[in-house]
Amino acid sequence: MNTVRTNEYLIGLVRELCKLPHETEWVEFKQNDAEPKTIGENISALANSAALEGKASSYIVWGVRDEDHVVVGTTFVPSQRRVGNEELENWLLRLLEPKIDFQFFSVEIDGKLVVLLEISRSARQPVRFQNTELLRVGSYTKKLREFPEKERALWRIFDRVPFEDEVAAERRDHTNVLELLDYPAYFDLLNIPLPENRNGIVSALAGDALIMPCEAGGWDITNLGAILFARDLGNFPRLKRKALRTVQYSGKGRIKAMKEREEITGYASGFDGLISYITGLLPANEVIGSALRQTLPMFPELAVRELVANALIHQDFFVTGAGPMVEIFDDRIEITNPGEPLVDTARFLDTPPKSRNEALASLMRRFGICEERGSGIDKVVSEIEMHQFPAPLFEAPEGFTRTVLFAYRPFNKMSRNEQLRACYMHACLKYVMRDFLTNTSLRKRFGIGETGRSTVSRIIRDAVDAELIIPHNPDAAPKQMRYMPWWAVS
16 A cells, blocks of 8 residues: 555544444454454455445554544554564565555554554455455454355455546545646546636536545545546556556667656546657658658557557556556557457457446547547558558457557568458458458558559468458459458358
8 A cells, every 4th residue: 555644634534433433344443452363354354344335445443442432542553563573564464365455554643642554445356364254244353255145245346346436545635636636637628618616626526436525524536537637646656557658669679778758647638748759759751652652650640549548448457567558669669558358359440349447438538539439440450551551460468458550561571461461451441341352452452553463362362261351252253252351250
């Protein structure tokens, strides 16, 4: 967690928790009882119960009397407690699975020491302590397996709670919310006037679930709000690693990096600046396409823009230690995001994307940052074909999704695999437009005249043999033959 909490924040939070009429499934009060095994069991139980109760965090408070919630102080000092030769916090972390976020805080209230343990809710599976999953039932800690209905309900919650709804920063007042989020960008992107007062601004942000009321007072900033509009993602420790990184290399390999930059602003508020930076790194090529000679960036900007947006939107935010990345080489650009694709890479062009982060995707579409559902990759391939670039390559290395765009090369410099991939992509693009690949259309895609008919016929035959495309009208005369992608008959 490693979150900095001010004394003012901690005092306010403890006082709000003390207002609860009794202990709940997500809060426990103690005076000096700090037996390590009991703390570990309570962390498991409270984390799982917080998920069931829809809370972002759960708490153990030492120094508050359980009967009447009066602050009486405690002698428990977590930093001084050891289990054998091991610090208490390390011992607890070692025996918890998965490694859940929790953090001890100490604060003086009315001249008395109070210790607060803040525990993040379980996210993707129940939290275990010493291989046992636990749960709070009223004010008691029980084994989760003894309550199958609650266990089933917990798993249903894991299935439906999206990343966007989780909390990035808790219990912030109006002023701090507006300091942390670039709220003017939100109104600019929606092309609506900025409200005249602070309450109007906060109300609008809450309406799109960028923030939500905190039960301990103030506002919680959601992951959705932070990842889209953070002024600095460094202010949200759990999200900092999700900042997009751009690396420009010298040559075709990763041996020598020339420039490297990590974005610090939210995806939506910083998107145009990000694309300007990336395109500014791209050298220009002189391209002859559709009988016109023109100087273009090495990669079409529309294609880069759409693919970067896709990488941000469709990443798996629950993959730890990895974030989206753009790598620029002399001959290609690679755009990678954590998370295996939810759609077969061979079907990217015709299948509407399945998003892990639907609220994020919806807002990015409303902001005009990405295309409407299902049309983005179509436009990428169309743009590539218009300028007669090599076809993009969609890959799924273990745990990741990657798209590779290649610099312009004339047809006679393309490899056989590149020619076949371009043929398949052309068939896909034609099919989603209710049309078919023909020798004429593929020659136009490659920029080849009538003299190249036999060459293109060979490519079509090879694509059929490779089972990438199939004839639509197999009994037609050779010059009347039309083709569609292999999946079109399914």
